[in-house]
Amino acid sequence: MKVLSIVVLCLALSAGLSPARAIDLVIYPAPEQTDDVRFRDLIEILGESLEKTRADYGPYRLMPADAVMTEQRQLTSLEHRTGDLTVVWSSTSEEKERILRPIRIPLRKGMLGLRIALIRSDSQSRVDAIRSIEDLRGLHVGQGIGWGDIQIYQANGIPVQEAPYPSLFQMTERGRFDLFPRGINEIFDEYEANRTALPDLAIERGLLIAYDWPYYFFLNRADERLAKRIETGLWLMIEDGSFDRIFWKHHAAAIRKANLKARRVIRLNNPFLPAATPRSDRRLWLDIDHLP
Numbered sequence: 001m002k003v004l005s006i007v008v009l010c011l012a013l014s015a016g017l018s019p020a021r022a023i024d025l026v027i028y029p030a031p032e033q034t035d036d037v038r039f040r041d042l043i044e045i046l047g048e049s050l051e052k053t054r055a056d057y058g059p060y061r062l063m064p065a066d067a068v069m070t071e072q073r074q075l076t077s078l079e080h081r082t083g084d085l086t087v088v089w090s091s092t093s094e095e096k097e098r099i100l101r102p103i104r105i106p107l108r109k110g111m112l113g114l115r116i117a118l119i120r121s122d123s124q125s126r127v128d129a130i131r132s133i134e135d136l137r138g139l140h141v142g143q144g145i146g147w148g149d150i151q152i153y154q155a156n157g158i159p160v161q162e163a164p165y166p167s168l169f170q171m172t173e174r175g176r177f178d179l180f181p182r183g184i185n186e187i188f189d190e191y192e193a194n195r196t197a198l199p200d201l202a203i204e205r206g207l208l209i210a211y212d213w214p215y216y217f218f219l220n221r222a223d224e225r226l227a228k229r230i231e232t233g234l235w236l237m238i239e240d241g242s243f244d245r246i247f248w249k250h251h252a253a254a255i256r257k258a259n260l261k262a263r264r265v266i267r268l269n270n271p272f273l274p275a276a277t278p279r280s281d282r283r284l285w286l287d288i289d290h291l292p
Helices: 002-014 040-052 071-079 096-099 108-113 123-127 150-155 164-173 187-194 224-240 242-256
Strands: 024-028 058-064 086-092 101-107 114-118 139-144 160-163 180-183 202-203 207-210 215-219 264-267
Touching: 024 040, 024 224, 040 058, 040 224, 040 242, 058 108, 071 086, 071 096, 071 187, 071 215, 101 108, 101 224, 108 114, 108 180, 108 242, 114 123, 114 164, 114 187, 123 202, 139 164, 139 180, 150 160, 164 180, 164 202, 180 187, 180 264, 187 202, 187 242, 224 242
Parallel strands: 024 058, 139 160, 207 264
Antiparallel strands: 086 215, 101 215, 114 180, 114 202, 114 207
16 A cells, blocks of 8 residues: 555656645545445545635545555554545544544434344344343443444443454344444344345334434544545535535434434443544534434
8 A cells, every 4th residue: 555655656746736736546445345335325425525625735545555454454554554544434432532533424414323223023022121221231232343432332241242344234033132333324224125035133122222422534643634624625525515415415314213212311421532522513413302
């Protein structure tokens, strides 16, 4: 990937661009499988932020990484500036914000903290009995290897079993754990992608697990210019409404399907939420009590 960076710079110089106007190479995490559509909105937001700043920052090349990585490997690669990635999206924590450069604009307006579960179809009645966090502690939750919210479940006393993302759906259907909580923007596409092969997989009908869970773009701290470019572009998108338009284009249907107002809510505490989280700027968050 470092060779590619040199090639891009050489092409920029041969095209008459100064080093200050060289092409920004923006490498984001590769999808875990060919039908993995979980992050298409984030890629669109990232691309639009770069496009909004083209006049001031110059050309760019946006591309996925060559190799699939776990979230933890993505963060490690970014921290050590290996060249495999230049930007990742991830939940935040004090430790991540200390090591990496956060852009504190919640992607998906904090919606990833609203979780509906995939379950085995014959376990709906058992979940119907869950009325409190104490009840929830009696169930086992499935999560991907290294996912950031594992710590939140564990901090709230909820047992977690980790497995590779593609395996989690079959493990849910086979009853290896009780709940596979998913973001409301993820669960319906994932269910449709797996329902034929896994006929006993189901979307749980009555429970919403909620916790503060902002996702940010993160960069290496040495890449401050690129971080400022993306951050500037995101604020321009918030001001002109394009940030919200992309959000609702990708997520309005899922929010309607989730029927949030009809679900009983169990709130988890996130003890890892940094003090710098912009909770007071209501433009940045989805308000489930005032949905359009």
